Amino acid sequence: MQPQNIPSRDSIHRAAAELFVRDGYSGTTVRGIAAAAGCDPALVIRHFGSKEGLFLATVSVSSxxxxxxxxxxxxxxxxxxxxxxxxxxxxxxxxxxxxxxxxxxxxxxxxxxxxxxxxxxxxxxxxxxxxxxxxxxxxxxxxxxxxxxxxxxxxxxxxxxxxxxxxxxxxxxxxxxxxxxxxxxxxxx
Structure with missing residues (x-):
């Protein structure tokens, strides 16, 4: 069970999706994603490895x-x-x-x-x-x-x-x- 004060992987994923759509890839930073998710940038990297890894896990073509x-x-x-x-x-x-x-x-x-x-x-x-x-x-x-x-x-x-x-x-x-x-x-x- 995840402690209450640490955002989940899904929270980071949702924040990243919103920022990538709004600001584009180059306009989105790991720090910005972490701030939107309410966590430390190191947690973003721990879950996804890199900004590119998070981007690839976040974006997809239309269903x-x-x-x-x-x-x-x-x-x-x-x-x-x-x-x-x-x-x-x-x-x-x-x-x-x-x-x-x-x-x-x-x-x-x-x-x-x-x-x-x-x-x-x-x-x-x-x-x-x-x-x-x-x-x-x-x-x-x-x-x-x-x-x-x-x-x-x-x-x-x-x-x-x-x-x-x-x-x-x-x-x-x-x-x-x-x-x-x-x-x-x-x-x-």
Missing amino acids: ELPRILAGPIESIGRELVRFVLDASDRPVAGIYRAMLTASDRPEIKQRLRSSMHDVFVAPLADRIGGAFPELRARLVAAQFAGLINAYWLVADPVLSRADRPAIVALYGDAIQRLLDSDDPVAGEA
């Missing part, structure tokens, strides 16, 4: 993506776009921004790659036919990430003010084309 990717294949493009537009003010957007700003660190870059593969590419590739299922899934992921960057990270003012149904139709159908189009003829470019 909504597996649901979207498991949905009807013919509507995945538009559903992915709706997700980006609808989630721009939710914590998932802050988590993504924090992950992106920390992606210069090798462990975090590897975690991003692994997460993208495990959560997005592999499940989608398993559902796509044709000669290039993994390539198509990775290209869908790249288009999805492009919209996230423009909408959540850069906050493109034209996109922010644009007609949402038009964005869903235009960009969603562009993503869907990667899923539905015929395979290219070998050597044709």
Whole structure:
């Protein structure tokens, strides 16, 4: 049983999640996390090893993506776009921004790659036919990430003010084309 005056690992985890989302990776310090959790910075390090270790234990991709990717294949493009537009003010957007700003660190870059593969590419590739299922899934992921960057990270003012149904139709159908189009003829470019 933990003494009353020492915050639990979960308390540190919750404080870190809030600060990473609010302040980003570089704007969050172990001291700040410890202060928010009400503990000594040494306790943060004891539980998580480092700021990077705590970050990797704290951030994750949205749990909504597996649901979207498991949905009807013919509507995945538009559903992915709706997700980006609808989630721009939710914590998932802050988590993504924090992950992106920390992606210069090798462990975090590897975690991003692994997460993208495990959560997005592999499940989608398993559902796509044709000669290039993994390539198509990775290209869908790249288009999805492009919209996230423009909408959540850069906050493109034209996109922010644009007609949402038009964005869903235009960009969603562009993503869907990667899923539905015929395979290219070998050597044709």
